[in-house]
Amino acid sequence: MHPSPVVPEQDAWLVTHSAGLLRPGEVVRGALCVRLDPLAPDTPPERYRRPKPAADGARFAGWGKLLLPVGAVMYVVSAPARLLERGAHHTWRGIRRLFRGPVWDGGWDSAAGWFVSTTRAGANDVAGHRNEQLALVFTDQRLLLLSRPGQPERxxxxxLGEVPAGRFARRRTPPPARHPRRADIAFPDGSWLALEPDDRRQGPLLKELLPPA
Incomplete structure (x- = not known):
């Protein structure tokens, strides 16, 4: 008999949703919903983005075609406001980073970079690359990265991706004590990334599910 997977009550749907993804004999150890650290890198550079033809096609189908000229005009008119907003966003992130410290390392070509770009892409039918939420399913063979449906019952x-067992671990250097809910996932190439559970009470569980380095 295998022990029951450790899953928060509100994330119990993950057991059902991941069942069809398991290999013969594969066992779920635990699962929970997480998100990237608030200061994790924003939208990945173009060459690191996963193509999403289903989402992009939906944007330019049907009524979307009729609205393209209007959208183009609005895009040009709003350009100055977007530049100001982007500048303020980066300034605020820079200030927060001084107090929060580093939240990842390795660059876009690293395993941590892959993790960020995979998360940012999100589900294939959702346009854009700014997603920050995902669900993690830990098995005895892999770490599964799943999208977060708005209505799991429907x-x-x-x-979204997977990492073989033995290719990820809990980072040896613990997060600052002022961030008790945070857990850092590390990879063999030396890269790492800060994660945090949706529910701050599940911080210890996330750390427990990440195997020690």
Missing amino acids: ETAQL
């Missing part, structure tokens, strides 16, 4: 979570 929508199926999508498999």
Whole structure:
């Protein structure tokens, strides 16, 4: 008999959604919903973004085609406001980073960079690359990265990516004590990334599910 997976009550849907993704004999150890650290990198550079033809096609189908000229005009008119907003955003992030400290390392070509770009892409049918939420399913063979459907009882979570067991671990250097809910996932190439559970009470569980380095 295998022990029951450790899953917060509000994330119990993950057991059902991941069942069809398991290999023969694969066992779920635990699962929970997490998000990238608030200061994790924003939208990945173009060459690191996963193509999403389903989402992009939906934007330019039907009524979307008729609205393209209007959208183009609005895009040009709003350009100055977007530049100001982007500048303020980066300034605020810079100030917060002084107090929060580093939240990742390795660059876009690293395993941590892949993790960020995979998370930012989100589900295939959702346009854009600014997603920050995902669900993690820890098995005895892999770490599964799943999308977060708005209505789990009606929508199926999508498999965004996976990391083989032994290719990820809890970072040896613990997060600052002022961030008790945070857990850092580390990879063999030396890269790492800060994660945090949706529910701050699940911080210890996230750390427990990440195997020690």
